[in-house]
Amino acid sequence: MKTKTNFFSLALILSLLLICFTTVSSVHGNSSERLTPLTPTDTEGVLVFQAEHTNSPLGNWEIISPGHPRFFPGASNDVMLYFTGNAPNLGPPDSPIKYTFKAPESGTYQLTIRSSRILEGARNDHCNDYFVRMEGDFEPGEFGSHDTFSKSILESDTKHYFSSVPDREWGWTVLGERRIDGENVKKRLFYNLKKDEVYTLTVSGRSKRAIMDYIVLFDTSKVSMADVRDGEVKLMLEPRADGSSSDD
Numbered sequence: 001m002k003t004k005t006n007f008f009s010l011a012l013i014l015s016l017l018l019i020c021f022t023t024v025s026s027v028h029g030n031s032s033e034r035l036t037p038l039t040p041t042d043t044e045g046v047l048v049f050q051a052e053h054t055n056s057p058l059g060n061w062e063i064i065s066p067g068h069p070r071f072f073p074g075a076s077n078d079v080m081l082y083f084t085g086n087a088p089n090l091g092p093p094d095s096p097i098k099y100t101f102k103a104p105e106s107g108t109y110q111l112t113i114r115s116s117r118i119l120e121g122a123r124n125d126h127c128n129d130y131f132v133r134m135e136g137d138f139e140p141g142e143f144g145s146h147d148t149f150s151k152s153i154l155e156s157d158t159k160h161y162f163s164s165v166p167d168r169e170w171g172w173t174v175l176g177e178r179r180i181d182g183e184n185v186k187k188r189l190f191y192n193l194k195k196d197e198v199y200t201l202t203v204s205g206r207s208k209r210a211i212m213d214y215i216v217l218f219d220t221s222k223v224s225m226a227d228v229r230d231g232e233v234k235l236m237l238e239p240r241a242d243g244s245s246s247d248d
């Protein structure tokens with residue numbers, strides 16, 4: 001009887017150990033599998049994620065690609081994410097989608113999102129923003145004469161908007177905006193990231209009919225906002241089956 005009890009105790013301990021090991025390895029062992037795939041570029045110091053490459057439920061985001069009634073050309077891979085929640089002018093953070101990445105080098109990185117919109121009669125300053133937040137071991141960065149928000153603001157949903165591009169044309173987000181002490185404060189979004197640390201960027205919908213093509217984090221010591229905006233950074237996309245390619 002005693003032997004039988006010992007056998008069951010041993011089996012119980014072994015089972016508990018197995019559960020612990022499985023849990024630990026799933027948290028620490030497979031982190032690379034959870035990283036968002038990067039779109040390669042011809043330029044060092046640039047991280048690019050296609051907006052649709054998220055493992056999060058899309059919620060009120062819709063994929064627009066050829067065949068969709070609202071499709072228009074110009075997105076890389078011909079794929080864009082279109083926000084269908086809230087109103088054209090504003091709304092609360094909705095349908096958060098996540099991008100997880102490892103910083104390739106330590107440095108000050110700036111966030112920008114290649115964006116468009118479908119106005120459908122909305123005002124020119126509508127349909128042009130998201131909310132963003134960053135998680136991980138980072139500090140607020142600065143570059144040249146520009147500083148950024150505090151860490152607690154960068155870690156919480158902050159409006160990030162693009163200028164008034166014409167309907168179905170393409171532009172880039174530059175500034176974040178938060179209300180601080182009764183004033184609307186606008187700053188670029190800089191993050192001091194550490195080599196090989198894993199970070200998660202969350203983008204949530206804010207204004208209806210805003211559109212994301214791809215998301216860029218660039219090392220400000222190697223690349224400028226003008227390089228990104230003026231097309232100096234080229235994406236290296238797979239040629240499509242019809243022989244064409246989309247590199248803009």
Ligand SMILES: [Ca+2]
Pocket residue numbers: 050051075076077078079080212213214
């Ligand atoms: Ca795209």
